[in-house]
Amino acid sequence: MLFRVDPSSSQPLFEQLAAQVRMAVLSGDLPDGERLPAAREVGEALQVNQHTVLHAYQSLRDEGLIELRRGRGAVVTASSSERYQGLAQSLEAVRAEARRLGLPLSAVARMIDQPAEGAT
Known part of the structure; x- marks a missing residue:
């Protein structure tokens, strides 16, 4: 999945990332069970702190959209598209x-x- 952020936007970077994941799930581009890229990889690619990416992932986890699994990373939950x-x-x-x-x-x-x- 390709992420993009706009540092000049008034929307926080973590919210921009989370919104892109939500849209990808809604559109079917991110199916249930799909693994998201590691926070470190996304942070390096976007030149943002990996904690910003983790904040986005944690927000999505709190919504029930993804699961954060030790050793496996962030995975789209089985019920996310239905959600x-x-x-x-x-x-x-x-x-x-x-x-x-x-x-x-x-x-x-x-x-x-x-x-x-x-x-x-």
Whole structure:
């Protein structure tokens, strides 16, 4: 898996990495049981501290998306693709509705990022 980070982004590096893994699982590019690259390898390739990569992996572990196994590293859990299936279907419905309304996805993303008025 090829990771990319944008050091100038306001999003922390570990969150950028975790988001890429989530998207790869959602798209099927990272199937259940797939082993992620070692944190040291990713850190060296991206020129970031390996602890940044470990932070991303630990965040994904806390979500139940990956397992961290001593000696085996980070492995995509058996139920990870099912975990996001409902979300993937909902997102496709949102994309379809945005197309119907003529809204660009960037506007939809901003709407998702902003809480609705009156929502708690």
